Amino acid sequence: MESSRPYIMIAVCLCARFQAAPKTSHLQAVKRIFRYLKGAPRLGLWYSKNDKFNLYAYTDSDYGGCNLDKKSTSGGCQFLGGRLISWQRKKQTCVSTSTAEAEYNAASSCCAQVIWIQNQMLDYGLTFMATPIHIDNKSAISITNNPVQHSKTKHIDISYYFIRDQAEKRRIILTKVHTNEQYTDLFTKAFDEARFRYPVESIGMMNFD
Structure with a gap:
């Protein structure tokens, strides 16, 4: 379902967490997803052949979004020009103690x-060198660009410093983007209809009727 409908990924992933022992509420949520898909069978991604061929990405995270264990969820999406070619959503393996840590971990996965x-x-x-990765958290950018480990960042798992190494090699560049223009919010947070419409249209979803 997610191969052409990235905007339903948050709902699908939340339901998948309970597939081993689903409750009635989880089954009802799955049925709602299928009812929606049945009602919009020809909505999908549009790939234009005339777009520019530059690589860029967006990354985002919620903070302690899981009510059961307070772990954050990482999200990322990659574009070639205006074409959405890859997207991810995954719950982080450890509990983040700050929004900066949650965003930094998400940026590392996107990287x-x-x-x-x-x-x-x-x-x-x-x-493609110096690929821009757009993030809406200045602290995460500072952690990436600062080679000195301060006491507030020493607890972060060493595997996440992979992004710092890639930034030093100029393979990626973290750039600040306004939260309202953060497409990856679509994969990490639930929206009302008005807020939901902007990222859906921005990633190139079209009705092929």
């Missing part, structure tokens, strides 16, 4: 996906 895309593009003779 890994960007590096994988860069390596894949090399097979086609295309080189």
Whole structure:
């Protein structure tokens, strides 16, 4: 379902967390997802051949969004020009103690996906360096760009410092984006209809009727 409907990923992933022992409320939520899909069978992603061919990404995180264990959820999406080519949503493995840590961990996961895309593009003779990754948290950008580990960041898992290494090699660049223009919110948070419409339209969802 998510291969052409990225905007339902948050609902699908939340239901998937309870698939081992679902309750009635979870089954009702799944039925609502299927009823929606049945009512909009021809809505999908549109890929234009005339867009620019530049690689960029967005990353975001909620903070302690899971009510059961207070773990945060990472989200990311990657574009070639105006074409959405990859997107992710995953609950983080450890509890973050600040929004900066949650956003930094999410940015590291997004960075890994960007590096994988860069390596894949090399097979086609295309080189993408200094790929911008848009994030709406200045503290996470500062942690990435500052080579000194302060006491407030020493507890962060060493695996997440992968993004700092890639930033030093200029393979990626973290750039600040306004929260209202953060497309990845679509994969980490629930919206009302008005707030939901903007990112859905921005990632190129079209009705093919």
